[in-house]
Structure formats: structure tokens, C-alpha cells
Amino acid sequence: MGAIAGFVVSVAALAGSVPPPVPPEPPPAGAVTGSQHGAPARKRPTYVFPFADHTVTWDDWHAGYPAADVHGCDVDILAPTTGIVTSVREVDTWDPEADEIGTRGGLTVTIVGRDTVRYYFAHLARVLVEPGQRVLAGEAIGVSGATGNARRSVCHTHFGISRPCVDHETELLRGEIRPWRFLDAWRRGEQASPRWLKNRKLRLFPDACDQAAAAYRELRSSRAP
Numbered sequence: 677m678g679a680i681a682g683f684v685v686s687v688a689a690l691a692g693s694v695p696p697p698v699p700p701e702p703p704p705a706g707a708v709t710g711s712q713h714g715a716p717a718r719k720r721p722t723y724v725f726p727f728a729d730h731t732v733t734w735d736d737w738h739a740g741y742p743a744a745d746v747h748g749c750d751v752d753i754l755a756p757t758t759g760i761v762t763s764v765r766e767v768d769t770w771d772p773e774a775d776e777i778g779t780r781g782g783l784t785v786t787i788v789g790r791d792t793v794r795y796y797f798a799h800l801a802r803v804l805v806e807p808g809q810r811v812l813a814g815e816a817i818g819v820s821g822a823t824g825n826a827r828r829s830v831c832h833t834h835f836g837i838s839r840p841c842v843d844h845e846t847e848l849l850r851g852e853i854r855p856w857r858f859l860d861a862w863r864r865g866e867q868a869s870p871r872w873l874k875n876r877k878l879r880l881f882p883d884a885c886d887q888a889a890a891a892y893r894e895l896r897s898s899r900a901p
Contacts, residue, residue: 723868723869725754727752734746747831749822755815763786765784772827793870794849795837838874843892
């Protein structure tokens, strides 16, 4: 699952392969700012559970790589943290006969958070945001569904956490960091951040983006007519 030319609009590509600046995050929890009435304003949390229905379920494993298939139909999907929408796919071009890796996610939304972590949602029924849009933690970005190769199974949302990459790739986009502990924490209202794990992956595997992009190009080339 990943971006495919012609159907994914990438902000990084439009900006000459330079990721867009991420807007400042809201003030830290507990900070006080004045409102027009002189009363302190309530602060938005840094992280939120990214599904409006807190009864959705997921398994603590995923075949082949770390990701979560979150089960639930027609559930509003929320931005887990403040950030920028870096790409979307609004047309489901997955063909079961070809089963191209770049189309398996169906309708997708990718966000790079203020925390410099990338969040990927796939198999959506609807996309509610557009590339370059700034979103706040808890803002609706899509609706869960069964697009892409989820048509072969049941309605669910594929959720992946990874480092941002400039070039098209799928290996990292679909999931680099185990997301289950964070989904558990966010559902409990805890402010758990995957940033330290992302930074650890960067230190251990600094060339992972380049390698994943090369593997994607090779796969696309081998399947070309």
C-alpha cells in the first residue's frame, strides 16, 4: 500500500521533494491563554485516540510488518496529533487481478505530525481532507471503510506509524513502528508519543527511506508491461 503516481498528490513532491513546514503545535497542556472574555481557554491535547468510536477493536499483531488493522465500519477517523496532510488518495484504483502494491490501500490519508512522525490511514470509505491542509489533534480526516484490498476481507482501517520519507515508498509507509501500545494509551487519554521510537529507528537504520524507495521503484519496474 502506498502512493501511486496519478492518484496521490504529495506535498513533498509539489515542493520540489522538500517536505512542507509543519505548523507550530498548540501550547502545552496546562498552559493558560486568555480568551476575549478574560477566562483561560481549554487546551487541546497533543495526542488523541484517532477513532471517534472508542469501541473499535484491533489485534496486537500484523502479518509481515508492524501495523494495526482497526475493525469498525463508518467510523470517523481523527488526526492523532496536530500536523500537515502530506498526501491523500481519493480514488480506489485497486484491481484484484493485478493487485498492484501501490493501490492496495484504496482511499488513504497520510499526516506528518508536529512530532515529526508520519501517520498513515488506509481502506477509507471517504477522505475529508486535502494535501497541504493543517489539521489539529482530534479533527476528522476520513471515514473508515473497505476500499483497496480490504474488499477481500472485512471493513477496517489500516493504521501505520513511521518516519517521514521524501520519495515514494511503501515498506515504511505501511508501518515501521508497532502502533498497538499507542492506540491503547491514547484510548485511555494518555499523552504517549511515538517520536522516541521513530528517532531510535532513524539511528539504527538511517538509510531505510532510500532502501524502501529503491525497492518500490524496482517492484514497479518489474511489473511494468
